[in-house]
Amino acid sequence: MIGETLTLQSLSKRFGRTVAVEDVSFNIAPGEFVSVLGPSGSGKTTLLTMIAGFEAPSSGQISIGGRDVTAAAPNRRNIGMVFQKYALFPHMTVHQNVAFPLRMRRFDRPAIKDRVRRILDLVQLVGFDDRYPNQLSGGQQQRVAVARALVCEPPVLLMDEPLGALDKNLREAMQLEIKRIQSKLGATVVYVTHDQDEAMTLSDRVAVMSGGTLVQLGSPVEIYHRPQSPFVAQFVGKMNFVDGECQRDEAGTCHIRISDSITVAASSPSSDGADRLQQGQRVKLAVRPESLSFAQPDSATAIPGHIDAEIFVGAFRLYLVRLATIGQPIVQIQLPASTSVGPFRRGESVGLHAAKEDFHVFAAPEA
C-alpha cells in the first residue's frame, strides 16, 4: 500500500471576479479511487491544478498524509499526474520518459533500470524502451504516461481526463487497465472526468461538481440511486422530471399531486428534502426510465399518458410517453428488450407505475 490520505479543506479559487472553485472540502482515504465528475466549466480541472500545485488556492488548505502542502511547489508534493494529452516529453524515449522522475530523485543507475523495467512490465510495454512517443499509438502513450506517473510510487495520483483522446473500445479496455494497476499499487487516485460512465466504472466514490461547488460526494450507488439535487439526478444517468405540488395528509406524510386527479406517494430515502417540504410547495418529481413500468390506464395508482414513440435500442426498449399531467411532459420508460408489452399504437392510452421508493422529490427552484 503506497496511498496516503488527501484532505481538502474549504478550498476556493477566484480568477479576478469569477469564482472557479468555491469552498470544496473532502477527505480521501489511502488507496481510495475518487472521480471528480462535472460538466466543462464546473471547476474540476481547476481543483486538480490546485492539488498538483500549478495554481495556488485563493483560500483553503490541501494536505497529503497529514502534511500541509498548500504552499509547496509541485515538485515537493510527491504527486503523480497523468495529463489529458499525456504530456510525454517528445525528445525522450519511453525509457527516458519513465526514468525522468527517478533521475530527478537521484536514484542510482541500476535502481533506475530495475524500476523502469518493473513498471513497464506492469503496463505491458516491455520492449518499447527505445521508442519515441510519436512512434506509439494513443493507448501505448497513455500507458507510458501512467507508468511515468507511478514509477516513483507517489502516494497520490492525479488523472485529468486521461482517456479523453482514445476511441470508445480502447477507452473501455484502458479503464479496466487503470483500475487493475491502481488496485495493485494501492495509490490514492483523484480522477477528473466529464464521462459519468467512466466515473461510475472506476470509482470508490464520485464527487459531482457544478458551478465550482461540490454538489454531492458518495459511492456510485448513492449518486445514482439517491441524488441530492436535480442537477446530480439529471447529470448521472437518465432521469424523468415531472412538476408537482406537495400535499400533506393527516399523518403529515407528503404526497405529490401532479395533476388535478393524480397524486403520487413518494418515500424515496434520498429525497431528504421531502420531510421539509411545506404544504402546497411546488416540487419536481424525478424517476429513472428503468424504474417505470406500464400499468392499466384506469388503475388507481397509475399515471395516465399516451404513447408518443417506441424505440428499440438493442439491450432495451425505450418508450416515450406524454403524460396527462401539469405541463404534459414527455417521459422515457426503459424496459428489457425481451419485454412482452406492446407493440403500441401511437397515441394509445397507457398508465405508468413506479414503486414509491423510486420517486425522488426535489423542491422546485424559486421561479
Added chain:
Amino acid sequence: MASVLSRPNDQSFRRPGGSASRYSRPLSLALIAPLLLLLSIGFLYPIGLLIKLSLFTPELDLSSYRKIIEQPIYLSVMARTFKIALFVTIASFLLGYPVALAMASLKRRLAAAAAAAVFIALWSPVLVRSYAWIVLLQRNGVANNAMTELGMVEAPLKLIYNEGAVIVAMTHVLLPFMILPIFAALRSIPQEYVCAARTLGAGASTAFLRVTLPLSLPGVFAGCVMCFILALGFYITPALVGGPGTLIVATLIGQQATVLLDWPFAAALSTTLLIATLTMVLVFRQAFSISKGFASVD
C-alpha cells in the same frame, strides 16, 4: 485485449511530406513557378556569371583564388569575418533567448507589446540604427560624455571604429532574427510539458534545462543560422562603425568591385564567401541533428 492495445494508431505516425501531398504535383509546380523563375533570373544566373567571372578571364585563370590564399591579408579578413559573425551570433543568442522566453511566458497583451518592440527594431532601417551607434559611441558621444561626467574615466575612450563596436552594433541589428524563431519555438511548446516535469520532481530550473531548452533547439538552430549568415555578409554597419582594423569580406568585396574595379577578384572573394557559408550551414545542421527526432512538437 492485448491485440487491441498494441494496435498502432495510424494518426500518430507521420506521413512523409504530409503537407505537400495535399496538392497535386502540377499544381504544386505551378504555385512555386513564379518564385522559381524570379530566383533563376535574379539570383542563380548572376551567381553563375559571378563564378564564371572569377574563373575565366577569358581563359581558365585561377590567379584570383591564388591571390586569396597566398596573400595573408585576405585570409585574415576572411578569418576576422567569421570571428565577428560567430561573436555576433553568440551575443545575439545570449541576449535574445531570455527575451524570447519572457515573450513566450507573458500574458497575451504584454506578449503582443513585446513582439511589437522587437518588430519595430526589425523594421527601422539598418542605416539609422548604425548611425545611432555612432552617436552613442563616438568621442563626444553619449557614452563618453556620461562616463567622463561621472568621473569614471579621465579622457574619452575610443569606443568606436573597432571590432567591439562592430560586434555590438551588428548584434543590435540582428537580434530580432534570433528572437523571433526562438520565440516561435517556445510558443509551440505546450505548458503541460513543464507542468509534467514539475510534478515528476523537477524544480523550475531543471524543468527548463531538461524540457523547455531542448524542445526550443529547432528555433535556436534557425535563429543562429540566420544570424550567422546575415552577419557573414553584413556591409553597412561594419562600414560605418568599423575602422581600418576591422575590414571584413563584404567591405573588401565592395572595395574591389567599386573602387579598384578588380571584378574577377571581387567575384572570387564572393564565391569563396558563398562556399564557406554553405559549408558552415551544413556543419551547423549536422551539429544540431539531435533536433530532427522531435522537429514536430504538437
